[in-house]
Amino acid sequence: MHFAFPPRKTSNPPPYAVRPSRSTPMLRRNQLRLLAIIALGLLSFIFIASRLFRSSSGSAQSEYIPPGTPPVVIVTVLDPKGNPSFNEMVKQNREHYAEKHGYTTFFPNPADYPLKTAPVSWAKVPAMRHAMTLFPHSTWYFFLDVHALIANPSISIEEHITAPARIEELEIVDVPVVPPDSVIKTYALKGDKVDLIICQDHEGIGRESFLIRRGEWAKYFLDAWFDPLYRAYNFQKAELHALEHIVQWHGTMLAKLVLVPQRIINSFHSDRAGVSEANIYQEGDFIINFTGCDQGGKTCETVMRQYAT
Numbered sequence: 001m002h003f004a005f006p007p008r009k010t011s012n013p014p015p016y017a018v019r020p021s022r023s024t025p026m027l028r029r030n031q032l033r034l035l036a037i038i039a040l041g042l043l044s045f046i047f048i049a050s051r052l053f054r055s056s057s058g059s060a061q062s063e064y065i066p067p068g069t070p071p072v073v074i075v076t077v078l079d080p081k082g083n084p085s086f087n088e089m090v091k092q093n094r095e096h097y098a099e100k101h102g103y104t105t106f107f108p109n110p111a112d113y114p115l116k117t118a119p120v121s122w123a124k125v126p127a128m129r130h131a132m133t134l135f136p137h138s139t140w141y142f143f144l145d146v147h148a149l150i151a152n153p154s155i156s157i158e159e160h161i162t163a164p165a166r167i168e169e170l171e172i173v174d175v176p177v178v179p180p181d182s183v184i185k186t187y188a189l190k191g192d193k194v195d196l197i198i199c200q201d202h203e204g205i206g207r208e209s210f211l212i213r214r215g216e217w218a219k220y221f222l223d224a225w226f227d228p229l230y231r232a233y234n235f236q237k238a239e240l241h242a243l244e245h246i247v248q249w250h251g252t253m254l255a256k257l258v259l260v261p262q263r264i265i266n267s268f269h270s271d272r273a274g275v276s277e278a279n280i281y282q283e284g285d286f287i288i289n290f291t292g293c294d295q296g297g298k299t300c301e302t303v304m305r306q307y308a309t
């Protein structure tokens with residue numbers, strides 16, 4: 001069949017046919033745009049909120065560290081009532097060293113802390129906590145007893161001890177955390193996961209020279225160590241025995257602690273009797289421990305002054 005003309009449109013449209021509307025798709029487009037804007041707004045809100053939350057939760061990596069922040073704070077508790085020339089010698093020893101490496105020093109007075117009847121050696125614990133509030137952006141806090149000197153100021157704490165690779169090289173793994181025979185042994189830790197660096201000597205854990213990394217764990221550790229229960233307990237060796245207790249019986253402590261060889265932070269002065277040759281100070285060592293320096297009619301000041309830099 002062949003049609004000469006296209007079929008004609010009817011001249012009588014059905015009376016109630018719906019007129020094709022132009023406003024409906026316009027409305028839909030507007031609604032879509034509105035929806036997109038709302039979605040975008042929501043997404044950016046979530047993004048900003050998550051950024052805010054992350055920075056306030058204090059992740060060490062993304063945190064802003066003000067320029068000029070000393071990376072290390074050296075803390076020595078100094079009794080202002082002590083011999084002034086001895087105190088001055090100890091202060092200068094730390095200050096010269098700190099200046100050389102851009103660190104800082106802090107010499108708190110033990111009387112500033114509420115020790116009540118607990119032995120004054122406990123002061124080191126609140127002193128470290130105090131240092132963290134005074135220098136809230138520093139990375140490491142190095143406690144060093146007054147009867148010890150920095151004997152080699154050219155050594156930097158980072159290279160000598162705290163660089164993660166260096167920690168992994170130094171850490172002493174799988175030994176009783178409290179010598180000689182604790183059943184609790186040290187773990188192998190990743191260098192960047194370590195928050196407490198300490199050594200042992202023939203008497204136990206060396207509580208007079210240790211390093212703590214700033215962070216939530218450090219605060220928890222110091223608060224747990226300073227527990228009033230421990231202070232009142234009258235451990236024979238005060239805070240040392242409290243420390244030995246918490247590192248052995250609280251797994252969260254052991255999980256952040258490494259032992260390093262004694263001569264890294266605690267070489268013994270040669271005057272000391274009954275000490276193994278391997279732990280006696282040798283030229284170039286970082287720290288000399290003068291415990292017992294006031295024996296045999298000498299004063300600590302005269303013994304120490306020969307090494308004071």
Ligand SMILES: *[C@@H]1O[C@H](CO)[C@@H](O)[C@H](O)[C@H]1NC(C)=O
Nearest residue numbers: 148206207208209266289291
């Ligand atoms: C020095 O040695 C004694 C033990 O003989 C120890 O208790 C003390 O923690 C050591 N001091 C330092 C600064 O390491």
